[in-house]
Amino acid sequence: MTTLTAVSRERHGHRRWQHYRRYEFARGFSLCSLVLAELDELTLSLPFGFIERHDRLVPVAILGRAGGQCLHVGAQGQWVGSYVPAILRGYPFRLIRTEDGRLVLHIDEGSGLVVSAEDEGEPFFEGHEPSQALQEVKTFLENLETSRQQTAEACAQLQELELVQAWPDVDDETLSKVPHSAPMPGLLRIDSTAVAGLDGTALERLNRSGGLQLALYQPLAERHLAVHAVLERAHLQRHEKSAEETTAEDYFETDDNLSFAWED
Numbered sequence: 001m002t003t004l005t006a007v008s009r010e011r012h013g014h015r016r017w018q019h020y021r022r023y024e025f026a027r028g029f030s031l032c033s034l035v036l037a038e039l040d041e042l043t044l045s046l047p048f049g050f051i052e053r054h055d056r057l058v059p060v061a062i063l064g065r066a067g068g069q070c071l072h073v074g075a076q077g078q079w080v081g082s083y084v085p086a087i088l089r090g091y092p093f094r095l096i097r098t099e100d101g102r103l104v105l106h107i108d109e110g111s112g113l114v115v116s117a118e119d120e121g122e123p124f125f126e127g128h129e130p131s132q133a134l135q136e137v138k139t140f141l142e143n144l145e146t147s148r149q150q151t152a153e154a155c156a157q158l159q160e161l162e163l164v165q166a167w168p169d170v171d172d173e174t175l176s177k178v179p180h181s182a183p184m185p186g187l188l189r190i191d192s193t194a195v196a197g198l199d200g201t202a203l204e205r206l207n208r209s210g211g212l213q214l215a216l217y218q219p220l221a222e223r224h225l226a227v228h229a230v231l232e233r234a235h236l237q238r239h240e241k242s243a244e245e246t247t248a249e250d251y252f253e254t255d256d257n258l259s260f261a262w263e264d
Contacts, residue, residue: 154211
């Protein structure tokens with residue numbers, strides 16, 4: 001259970017926090033938000049698409065299919081793959097914007113990673129000041145937030161130029177145009193035909209915003225959906241081998257709704 005609490009000297013001055021060693025916390029995430037700053041590395045390892053949230057377009061790394069199964073978390077909680085999305089690397093911390101616009105560092109006290117001063121771990125504070133480790137976490141998340149704002153501007157350009165489309169299921173007519181079927185309902189993808197038809201002025205605007213990078217990389221990243229098919233088979237085989245000891249629900253911790261790793 002997620003229990004986000006603002007980090008403060010009064011509450012955490014005599015406590016420590018531990019780095020996560022497994023990715024069990026991400027097992028229920030089918031999607032997680034991404035930012036432009038990580039796009040080069042992420043595109044080499046993970047598929048991504050877009051969702052609409054509060055009428056805004058948001059890019060998301062695709063980690064599984066509908067049902068809350070993260071295909072990149074192995075049976076022992078290890079990450080399967082070469083790149084871990086930035087928002088997951090910030091766990092168990094999150095920056096939350098207050099009503100007056102300030103960004104305040106919070107920690108998930110339900111993570112089991114907040115411990116007493118007698119336990120091993122990083123101190124939250126050294127005297128009256130945040131510890132070096134805590135400052136590094138906050139800087140990482142602040143950089144992530146800065147890139148998230150830039151990503152929002154890029155996505156606004158994609159919307160304005162009408163460069164995204166529904167991700168159709170593959171049939172005989174669309175197979176040659178869409179190499180992989182939609183991983184889950186509601187996902188959007190780049191309309192490459194629309195991108196190719198942009199004039200020079202529109203391309204320049206798109207490039208300045210960072211939207212051109214998203215438009216070019218997203219179709220390339222779709223090839224990683226083939227890896228997802230392999231991972232799905234591996235999870236199924238793992239379940240079949242241990243069927244007498246565990247159920248699919250125990251192993252996958254499935255849910256009827258889509259799950260998101262989100263930074264709001």
